[in-house]
Amino acid sequence: MTCSAHRTRMLRTAGVGVAALLALSACSSSDDSDAGSSSPKASASSDELSGEVTVFAAASLKESFTTLGGQFEKAHPGTKVTFSFGGSDALAASITGGAPADVFASASPKTMKIVTDAGDNAAEPATFVRNQLEIATLPGNPDKVSSLKDLTDSDLKVVLCDEAVPCGAAAQKALDASDLKLTPVSYEEDVKAALNKVVLKEADAAVVYKTDVKAAGDKVEGVEFPESADAVNDYPIALLKESKNTEAAKAFIALVQSAEGQKVLTAAGFLQP
Known part of the structure; x- marks a missing residue:
């Protein structure tokens, strides 16, 4: 017998007495439980990004990447983007030396190659801007x-x-x-x-x-x-394979490559790839 039918029968036979109230309470609890099991809340939370993303980036990216980092944190509460800006050669040396990082954005393919050639350190780089x-x-x-x-x-x-x-x-x-x-x-x-x-x-x-x-x-x-x-330089970006927060790192790279990210970068004077 369904909860709805049981509820109707109880009310007819017992009036609004203790048994009916108990039946109503039981049905309500059952209905709430069923609703919870079909709610997307649990699956949505598993898709949410969190934690720290460490980005090693060429010094010339400081202003635009700082802006994008703020946008990323606002779009994904619970995340934090930490930057290390500097000469691309020094950053590449740090990465190959074991410095923990999730993303590398270099000011030239040559310095990116230092990382990609040093074992299985990075995913396939992609050029995201150019600079003159x-x-x-x-x-x-x-x-x-x-x-x-x-x-x-x-x-x-x-x-x-x-x-x-x-x-x-x-x-x-x-x-x-x-x-x-x-x-x-x-x-x-x-x-x-x-x-x-x-x-x-x-x-x-x-x-x-x-x-x-x-x-x-x-x-x-x-x-x-x-x-x-x-002497125009291509700027490649890559996910580092030792990343401790891969999904968030991929999402940051996606922001950089998105129309929104390109808008910030071109406003800073970068050329599109």
């Missing part, structure tokens, strides 16, 4: 720098990224394409360090990425040069 060089000068460009050749002036204090770093390798490629020789006052470990020399007025100019010039705002002035078209 620009000259950063002091605000107002007091030295009237208008070309890459102008940087060879011995009176100028010019800073480059170390050639092991993607921005340094790209700068050297542009110089070689123009048959120019440049002796900088220093080689810096990453693009932010190179740009900072100009911001602090410790250098007159630096060859950095367009994205870094844009991020610096009025602290520097950017000068484009045609040779930069010969």
Whole structure:
């Protein structure tokens, strides 16, 4: 006999007495239990992302990835995205040395290859943006720098990224394409360090990425040069196979590659792949 029929019979024969109230209570409990078993709540909770995602990313991605990290945490309460920004070569060395990380976003395929070639360390990388060089000068460009050749002036204090770093390798490629020789006052470990020399007025100019010039705002002035078209860097991203939070790491990579993620990156000055 169904609960509904039993309930009706009890009410007819006993009125609203103790037995009827007990029957009603039992049916209600049974109905609630059935509803709970068909509720999607349990399966939905198993699909929810949680925990920490550690992302090693090229220094030039700092501003845009920080924004995307905030968006990711807001979309997935209970997650936390922790970033380690720096020169891609140093990050790659850390990963191959056993540093715990879930995602690697490099400023060049060459530095990504360091990781993928070192055993079974990463899934297949995918290019998600590209970046182009620009000259950063002091605000107002007091030295009237208008070309890459102008940087060879011995009176100028010019800073480059170390050639092991993607921005340094790209700068050297542009110089070689123009048959120019440049002796900088220093080689810096990453693009932010190179740009900072100009911001602090410790250098007159630096060859950095367009994205870094844009991020610096009025602290520097950017000068484009045609040779930069010969040294555009592809940025690959990959899931690291030692990831401790694979699903959340995959979701972060998906955000970076999504239309929403690309909007943030192109707004920062990156080029689409």
